[in-house]
Amino acid sequence: MLRPESFPDHLAERITTHSADRPTAPRGEFVLYWMRTAVRAHENPALDVALIAAERCGVPVFVYHALSERYPYASDRHHTFILEGARDVEAECAQRGLGYAFHLERPGHRAPALKQLTERAALVVTETMPVPPLDWLTDGLADDAPCPVWSVDTACVVPMPLVEKAHTRAFAFRDDTAAWRAERLRRPWPEVAVQGVPFVPANLPFEPVRLATADLPALIATCEIDHGVGPVPHTRGGSVAGYARWHAFRDGGRLARYAAKRNDATIDGVSRMSAYLHYGMVSPLRLARESAMREGDGPEKYLDELLVWRELGYAFCYWHPSPTSLDAVPGWARETLAAHERDPRDVLSWETLARAATDDPLWDATQRSLLRHGELHNNVRMTWGKALPLWSENAAQALDRLVDLNHRYALDGRDPASYGGLLWCLGQFDRPFTPPVRILGTVRPRSSADHAKRMDLSRYRAQVSRPAMTAAPSVLVIGAGVSGLACARTLHDHGLTVTVLEKGRGVGGRLSHRRDGEWRFDHGAQRFSTGDRRTQLFAESWVHDGVLVAREDGFTGRGAMTALPKHLARDVTVRTGVQAQSLQRVHDGWRVTDHEGESHSANVVVLAIPAAQATALLATSEMHSPITPQLSAVRMAPCWSTMVVFDGPPPTRVSQEIVNGLLSVANDERLAQCWREADKPGRPTHEAWVVHSGAAWSRANLERDAATVAGEVAPRLRERLGIAGNVVHAVSHRWRYARVEQGLDVACVWDASLSIGAAGDFATGGASATSDVEHAWLSGVAMAGRILGR
Missing domain, CATH: 3.90.660.10 (Polyamine Oxidase; Chain A, domain 2)
Structure with missing residues (x-):
């Protein structure tokens, strides 16, 4: 039987066993390394444990890497970053002689592969990630696995199992771990040699994705995830991009100036490594070791952030029984927040917050940084987080929103370091501040108005408002129904220039409302229901903001069904009474000519009109596009x-x-x-x-x-x-x-070569939506996703 204590000390101290005294499977074919949050094949303690265990068991190692559609906040942004990282690790595993296969969950590829592989394994090794859902998945797998399941700390210099308690103050954690940290900080990481030839099991229960040649945007488009959160091209996933960014920070003088410049959100004064650390695409051991080799206030302060504040969050989540709930907040903070729960406040909807529409200039800029760029400078992140209790019903809702907005948009979200920062906004790792203030009580306040006075707000707003795409395309959307408006607004929120052309007198399509003298009618869709998780928060927000009325059988517009399309069109440029007559392909995009002979040009065209009308309009372009036969089948x-x-x-x-x-x-x-x-x-x-x-x-x-x-x-x-x-x-x-x-089993249709696509309720994508209106919404958002991922 394999025992953690029999491994080298630098590995044994990192192992957590999840299967009590379960023996190694005697007929196991391989040691399975389930890669999740250490997406690298170097300085990877979990991989090293798997290699040593395999050698002792006389079996090979197989690296299984998978990406589910069902993880919380799954989106084009997170999927893209993870898949780019997987592409690098696939190449690195090949260089080291390791067998590796990647499983992308999507329609037609949803087999329970991990369970089936575990049944053939002698041992399963994965990474320790003490927050849901990964900790639940690890424990759940261990409950059913016929072999032992171990997790290994790959994220911290001082391993989480050594710390032995959940510290609530940074200075105490710093002091208690100082000797361990000093001992391990300058120690080189010994790589374990790979034995034998690359091994991939026969009869895999899934079809591996060949990442080196795969069309990642096309693959991502097939997944049932949130396509309304676009990729961040300037932060490419993977070890190659991660170390390039690290070397530029380390060697370009910014590490040396870190202590003096790190709090200025308007300059490039921080490392911006948190996304790569979150997914383990770079080794925190290496970053710490290389920082420790430098002298000065900058490296010293950087190490304090990396090894104290970051690892404080990891150890806290590892040792606290409920690290992601309000129970993780200290008692004094819960009590003061509860005592002020009835204080007057302006409760804002989730959509108002998510779309950076609060009318607080600094807060909206910080949220726009998250929405468009997937990151938030740590100094303004604290001010961002402190505002959410002021706009929420109570502390529980505030924490839910902190988690949602951070994890949904931030590339570094969903890990213990994130929870450490989010909980701090509600009093964790802090002390009471007097006198009490409205809503927060004695939890430390942080005014966005005061913060704005200490920075160049106009400069910061300009930085974060730019699109993440280097050369963002202009877009023409033809049709102002729900699908067209969903597409246009999603692109607008990401900073793209979008114009919608609508032949009717108003927006709405089949959500139209008609007035005949004193009479009023919803003569199209009467109401709609929602059944897809991706629309839930939007629908709840539309009810909160008075756009919709919830009924037993779904939703109806307040006053008229056009209330929803008018709401969606509020921030978008829409030209009504304009009927597109022809399309012409030009060198940098498309020219659309309307019924009055006026031309409208853009790099990208979206046809958000009935499929038959879209087919007829495409025919005027004299360009052969693969979307034409697709639309003709509707x-x-x-x-x-x-x-x-x-x-x-x-x-x-x-x-x-x-x-x-x-x-x-x-x-x-x-x-x-x-x-x-x-x-x-x-x-x-x-x-x-x-x-x-x-x-x-x-x-x-x-x-x-x-x-x-x-x-x-x-x-x-x-x-x-x-x-x-x-x-x-x-x-x-x-x-x-x-x-x-007869619709299409895709969420939208897209021709990347010609930069033209179509969306509508005819494109269902196999989603679990329950109404044509919801299909239209999801299709329009998916169409925006294809454009953002181009």
Whole structure:
């Protein structure tokens, strides 16, 4: 049986066993190294443990590296950074003679590969990461594995298991670990030789991705993740880019000046290594060792940040029973925050915060840095975090938002160092400050207004407001329905220049609202539901901000269904009454000519219109694009929508048949769905109805005159409702492309060679969405993701 204590001391002190006295599997084919947060094949204690264990067991090592769609805050940003790092480690493993395979979870590639590999392993080795979900996954795997499961500290110079308690003050941690730190700081890391030839098991339960040649943006686009958080091209993932950044900091004079310059967010005075340290793409052992070889205040201060404040967070999370909950905050802080819970405050929605729309100039700039660049200078991060309790209902919600906004956008999010900083905002690693202040009580305040006075705010705002892309493209979106607006707003939030062209008089597409004199109707979509995790926070925010009203059967717009598209269009340049007539490819992009002969140019074009209209417009370009046959495969059903007003209500017996404002008529296609406008919150009380005729009847009567259709549907509805009064208004509207009959199993379609794409509710991507509106939203965001990842 393998015992951790039998390993060399520099490795034994780093091992945590997760399987109590479970013997090494006697028939194990290999030692499985499950790579997660030490994405490197050098100075990697977990890999070294696996190599020594394999040699002792007489089996080879296999490096299994995987990326799930289901990890918290999975997005194009995190996926891109991880995959770029995986590409480097694939090459490094090949150079060292190590067998390595990468498993990317996506449609058609969702087998439980780790479980199946574990059943064949003699031992599983992974990295110690004492925060969810990785700690839960490690323990869960150990509970079911037939072999031992070990984790190894790959992140700290002073190993987490040595510390033995969760320190709550940095000075105490610094003092208690000083001797261990001094002993290990200058010690070279001894590499373990690789024995034998590269080994990859036969019959792998997944198809490995060949990262060296893979089209990463195309692969990422197939994953069911958040495509609205774009990659950060200026922070490329991997050991190569990580060490290049480190060497520039170390040798370019910034390490020497670190103590004096590190607090100025407007200059390049810090290392910006936290993302690479978070994913273990660089060795913290090497960075510490090389810093210790330099003299001066700069290296000394850098080591204090790297080895005290950073490792304090890791050790705290390792030893505290609930390191990511409010229970991790000291009792005095919880008590003072609870005592001030009823203090007046302006509670802002999640979307307002996420989109940097609070009207606090410094805070919005810091959030924009996170949103666009995936990073936040540590000095302003503290001010950013201290503001969130002021805009949240209570401390628990404040912590949830701190975690969400940091982990969703920051490339260095989701690790113990992040939690250390976030918890500090609520009093952790700190002491009480008197006198108490509003909301925070005796938790240390940090005013954004005061901070703004100490810095060149205009310079900082200019720095963080630029797009992350070096040469950000201009974009024309044709169509101002939900998909077009979702795409445009996502791109706008990332700093791109976007213009939306809409042929109608207003925005909304099938979320349109019609006024006929005194009468008002939602004559398109009546409401929508959400079933996908990626829309949940947006929907909750839209309700909070008064855009939507939540109902048992979904959401409806407050006052009109156009409330949502108008909200989405608020910050975007939209030109209504402009119908695109033709496309022409030019050397740097596209020229769109409208119905009045005016030209509109951009590098990228998005067709957010019905697939048949998109196909026809593409045909004018005389360019062959692979998206044309894709769009041609879409089939849409029409719908006649008839708006009717009566001068009296239906009888009580009929009203009882109406459920959530809907009367379904199964035996009459003309009256397939009858919606009562007065049953929607905030609508007029007059007896107004919208009838959606069935697809078959609408198709058979598609070319009839609208007045004729209204003249047939209105009396039919009056008869069905049993209304004694008269029809006082009736008008019909033809939706030629109303419902998806045959869609595409992709989230959007994109031609990277021509920089043109299409989005809409016809592109479902296999998502678990529950309405066409949600499909449209997800498709538009996915389209933005393709552009941001180009």
